[in-house]
Amino acid sequence: MTVEAGTAVPSGDAHEGGDNYLTHETGLKSWLFTLDHKRIGLMYLVSVLVMFFLGGVMALLVRTELLFNGETIMEADTYNKVFTLHGAIMVFLFIIPSVPAAMGNFFLPIMLGAKDVAFPRLNLASFWIYGFGTIFAIVAIVAGSVDTGWTFYTPYSARADSSVIWMTLAAFILGFSSILTGVNFIATVHKMRAPGIHWKRLPLFIWGIYATSVIQVLATPVLAITLLLLIMEKTLTIGIFDPALGGDPVLYQHFFWFYSHPAVYIMILPGMAVVNELIATFSQRKIFGYMFVAMSSVALALLGFLVWGHHMFTSGMSEYATMVFSALTFLVAIPSGVKVFNWVATLYEGSISFASPMLYGLSFIVLFTIGGLTGLFLGTLSTDIHLHDTYFVVAHFHYVMVGGTVFGFLGGLHYWWPKMTGKMYDEKLARVSWFLVFVGFNVTFFSQFIMGSQGMPRRYYDYLDQFQPLHMASSGGAYILGLGFIVMAYLFWKSLRSGEKAPPNPWASAGYEWMTTTPPHPHNFAETPVMKRGPYDYHLCTEEELWDGFPEDFEAKKAKA
Amino acid sequence: MTEPQGTVQLPPQLSTIAPEVDDMYYLIYWISVVFFVVITGAMLYFMYKYRRRPGRKAKAPGHATALEIAWTVAPLFLLVYLFHMGFQTYIHGSVAPDDAVDVRVRAMQWNWEFEHPGGVIDEMNLFKVPVNKPVRVIMSSSDVLHSLFIPAFRVKRDAVPGMYTSLWFEATELTDDRECEVDADCPEAHQCGRNGTCALPLFCTEYCGAPQNIQDSAGRNTNHSTMMADVRVITQEAYQEFLELGPPPPPECEGSDDMMECWGEQLYAVNGCVGCHSVDGSAGPAPTWQGLWGAQRAFDGGGSAVADENYIRESILQPQANIVEGYTAVNMPPYRLSDRQIDAIIAYMQTLSE
Ligand SMILES: [Cu+2]
Numbered sequence: 001m002t003v004e005a006g007t008a009v010p011s012g013d014a015h016e017g018g019d020n021y022l023t024h025e026t027g028l029k030s031w032l033f034t035l036d037h038k039r040i041g042l043m044y045l046v047s048v049l050v051m052f053f054l055g056g057v058m059a060l061l062v063r064t065e066l067l068f069n070g071e072t073i074m075e076a077d078t079y080n081k082v083f084t085l086h087g088a089i090m091v092f093l094f095i096i097p098s099v100p101a102a103m104g105n106f107f108l109p110i111m112l113g114a115k116d117v118a119f120p121r122l123n124l125a126s127f128w129i130y131g132f133g134t135i136f137a138i139v140a141i142v143a144g145s146v147d148t149g150w151t152f153y154t155p156y157s158a159r160a161d162s163s164v165i166w167m168t169l170a171a172f173i174l175g176f177s178s179i180l181t182g183v184n185f186i187a188t189v190h191k192m193r194a195p196g197i198h199w200k201r202l203p204l205f206i207w208g209i210y211a212t213s214v215i216q217v218l219a220t221p222v223l224a225i226t227l228l229l230l231i232m233e234k235t236l237t238i239g240i241f242d243p244a245l246g247g248d249p250v251l252y253q254h255f256f257w258f259y260s261h262p263a264v265y266i267m268i269l270p271g272m273a274v275v276n277e278l279i280a281t282f283s284q285r286k287i288f289g290y291m292f293v294a295m296s297s298v299a300l301a302l303l304g305f306l307v308w309g310h311h312m313f314t315s316g317m318s319e320y321a322t323m324v325f326s327a328l329t330f331l332v333a334i335p336s337g338v339k340v341f342n343w344v345a346t347l348y349e350g351s352i353s354f355a356s357p358m359l360y361g362l363s364f365i366v367l368f369t370i371g372g373l374t375g376l377f378l379g380t381l382s383t384d385i386h387l388h389d390t391y392f393v394v395a396h397f398h399y400v401m402v403g404g405t406v407f408g409f410l411g412g413l414h415y416w417w418p419k420m421t422g423k424m425y426d427e428k429l430a431r432v433s434w435f436l437v438f439v440g441f442n443v444t445f446f447s448q449f450i451m452g453s454q455g456m457p458r459r460y461y462d463y464l465d466q467f468q469p470l471h472m473a474s475s476g477g478a479y480i481l482g483l484g485f486i487v488m489a490y491l492f493w494k495s496l497r498s499g500e501k502a503p504p505n506p507w508a509s510a511g512y513e514w515m516t517t518t519p520p521h522p523h524n525f526a527e528t529p530v531m532k533r534g535p536y537d538y539h540l541c542t543e544e545e546l547w548d549g550f551p552e553d554f555e556a557k558k559a560k561a
Numbered sequence: 562m563t564e565p566q567g568t569v570q571l572p573p574q575l576s577t578i579a580p581e582v583d584d585m586y587y588l589i590y591w592i593s594v595v596f597f598v599v600i601t602g603a604m605l606y607f608m609y610k611y612r613r614r615p616g617r618k619a620k621a622p623g624h625a626t627a628l629e630i631a632w633t634v635a636p637l638f639l640l641v642y643l644f645h646m647g648f649q650t651y652i653h654g655s656v657a658p659d660d661a662v663d664v665r666v667r668a669m670q671w672n673w674e675f676e677h678p679g680g681v682i683d684e685m686n687l688f689k690v691p692v693n694k695p696v697r698v699i700m701s702s703s704d705v706l707h708s709l710f711i712p713a714f715r716v717k718r719d720a721v722p723g724m725y726t727s728l729w730f731e732a733t734e735l736t737d738d739r740e741c742e743v744d745a746d747c748p749e750a751h752q753c754g755r756n757g758t759c760a761l762p763l764f765c766t767e768y769c770g771a772p773q774n775i776q777d778s779a780g781r782n783t784n785h786s787t788m789m790a791d792v793r794v795i796t797q798e799a800y801q802e803f804l805e806l807g808p809p810p811p812p813e814c815e816g817s818d819d820m821m822e823c824w825g826e827q828l829y830a831v832n833g834c835v836g837c838h839s840v841d842g843s844a845g846p847a848p849t850w851q852g853l854w855g856a857q858r859a860f861d862g863g864g865s866a867v868a869d870e871n872y873i874r875e876s877i878l879q880p881q882a883n884i885v886e887g888y889t890a891v892n893m894p895p896y897r898l899s900d901r902q903i904d905a906i907i908a909y910m911q912t913l914s915e
């Protein structure tokens with residue numbers, strides 16, 4: 001017999017005390033050599049959280065150094081290494097794998113009603129490669145004392161020693177892991193959908209991860225080519241990037257951004273993907289303009305390949321190239337706008353709950369809007385000339401990467417935490433930490449917009465007196481942000497230790513992933529589900545599946561039980 | 562005369578292109594404000610109106626293809642307009658007028674050298690600019706990437722090793738070069754510059770590293786975040802005089818009785834002659850300057866001359882013309898110093914031969 005979703009009651013309580021993926025097998029080996037996508041996802045989650053912590057410590061060191069003019073806690077040289085570490089760790093080791101590898105791995109097969117990804121062994125391999133790449137990267141940065149910033153621009157990076165090669169190699173190993181994950185996900189989405197999940201019923205989370213996977217598979221090889229060229233230059237002394245050998249340093253920037261701009265979409269699309277789920281669940285409404293939202297992800301993925309030159313408007317690139325890149329960059333605003341408009345329209349006539357995951361979802365809309373709109377200043381040539389390489393840019397991409405991706409990631413973490421761990425967390429503390437993170441983030445980075453437009457260059461160890469108050473405000477914000485994360489770490493720790501047992505569907509979601517038991521069955525579903533409705537068809541859900549109309553779903557559910 | 566004021570967001574407009582850039586900035590700013598207010602306003606309103614409460618049931622959305630197409634296409638017009646306006650100003654800022662003064666800028670870790678027409682090289686990290694006259698900056702770099710950025714002029718361009726890049730601007734206001742001790746003593750958006758006078762800051766905005774923390778003995782910069790220069794806008798007459806006479810003596814020597822000797826000693830230190838030439842007779846890679854003036858010099862490969870004005874001048878401008886006997890191991894690089902500077906060095910040398 002098969003479970004027919006839409007008619008069947010979630011079988012959570014039936015499995016009370018039953019088998020789940022956490023208890024199915026035990027011992028360290030059962031984790032390290034597991035083929036279960038959920039366990040692999042969880043291991044990714046732990047690794048990226050460790051990296052997030054490391055990158056966060058670096059960020060606080062940077063902000064503390066900038067608290068006052070002149071030397072505060074470290075020398076200029078150390079400062080350069082610390083901000084390099086911050087950028088490289090956050091981009092390559094945290095943000096890129098955060099949502100796709102951790103949450104994608106865990107939820108993509110469940111949301112498809114599949115038993116696992118298409119190639120479970122490949123999945124484990126890509127986790128191992130990620131682990132190896134992470135260690136490699138950290139050793140490369142620390143041993144090579146890389147102080148180039150995360151962009152590794154030549155010829156500065158090529159001068160001292162070969163550390164840039166090691167770093168690119170690390171990025172490539174990590175990229176290889178992304179390629180394998182990407183291929184795996186693409187195959188899974190195409191081949192493993194449960195009966196009834198046709199393309200128009202694909203959860204938007206999956207659409208986003210799917211688009212991300214396509215970029216990963218197409219863009220990462222360019223990184224390998226760059227690496228090959230760097231190695232050839234170094235060993236055969238063929239001039240490619242180093243002008244001392246007759247090479248062209250601007251060419252390196254083209255290569256770097258040809259990968260790294262699409263990488264920006266590798267980072268933001270998954271954040272958007274999570275937000276779709278949050279907005280739908282907590283408004284109990286299908287995402288407005290579902291197909292437009294899905295297609296906007298694909299459009300962003302493709303457009304992302306055509307705009308890399310917008311990082312190089314002042315680099316000495318030709319005026320024609322500059323013109324074309326500026327024009328194409330403006331096009332990116334269209335699909336981004338479509339998403340934001342549709343999210344807001346989804347709230348209309350919804351039944352909106354303000355549970356902690358939704359607070360992150362709603363903040364995402366606000367912060368991403370700011371990040372996107374400030375992108376207009378940078379896409380416009382005349383204003384970009386003034387703003388390029390100032391704190392304005394720093395603030396802009398933090399609004400997109402942190403206000404966007406990281407808020408999406410945190411929203412997803414709060415949203416799926418009960419499903420992944422089987423435990424609830426303290427909602428009050430979650431709101432407190434959200435508040436601190438939201439306020440801290442805005443104080444940190446809004447002041448940087450003003451600094452930047454006033455002319456404060458980025459990557460400066462020291463600054464003119466006029467910037468002192470804004471730098472102090474920014475550092476103060478960073479401490480609030482840090483405090484928010486400490487509260488968050490505490491609440492999750494507390495949940496693991498003594499959290500209440502989570503029901504199968506605490507948020508009253510119609511999403512497919514909530515139909516299985518909590519924590520999920522080792523094979524996700526005891527029997528292959530047949531989906532008779534879409535993941536957002538709240539109007540087709542039975543009262544048992546959903547309990548709406550009360551301010552506190554979880555409380556209500558308990559009362560009912 | 563009132564200085565143009567900056568705003569909360571932007572520094573004062575001190576070049577002809579600045580108002581154009583700022584108009585664009587504010588246009589985008591207000592567009593952004595409108596979008597932001599509409600989006601978050603709608604969001605907050607819906608959040609309140611449709612908040613979950615007993616009895617509230619969400620309605621499933623229907624199809625709204627017309628609306629979707631409208632908000633996909635409508636922004637396109639705005640974006641095309643923004644692109645067009647931005648590009649226009651950019652092109653205006655890229656093509657220098659024909660009557661522009663050409664200044665060559667050489668960026669190096671972590672200093673800026675400015676060479677004005679006629680080969681006049683000013684003190685390191687000091688950029689004199691004539692007011693109301695277009696200036697075209699032609700940049701090169703001798704090591705890594707740098708980027709020249711003058712916020713008050715709204716100009717920026719990378720200096721790339723192995724190629725020339727350029728930008729231009731026309732300054733509209735004389736710099737108020739009052740004396741100062743800290744940046745706060747200076748007018749808005751100015752810094753307290755190297756000689757204790759206010760100047761406009763010129764930043765390096767392309768990361769170029771940092772081995773140490775401090776400025777070296779000759780007052781040069783030693784890391785990316787101190788790779789700054791003073792921009793000083795002067796009258797056209799003063800600029801013309803500067804081109805004719807070359808750089809003036811440093812303020813600590815000006816007006817003193819032994820002005821030239823003092824200046825010569827300063828040039829000896831600042832230009833790095835001190836690295837090879839001693840002034841106390843001690844041996845080194847190059848002949849000592851003690852007792853040099855008026856002495857008979859014998860050259861490698863035969864010939865000799867008396868160390869007089871012409872000889873010293875030639876030794877500085879074309880060191881390889883005659884090599885002093887026994888000093889072939891190290892090559893002295895040619896220095897492009899102005900006549901007055903060479904006179905100052907000679908005056909200083911004379912004091913070493915008394
Ligand atoms: Cu980009």
Ligand SMILES: [Cu+2]
Pocket residue numbers: 670671706707708765766767768769785788
């Ligand atoms: Cu520099």
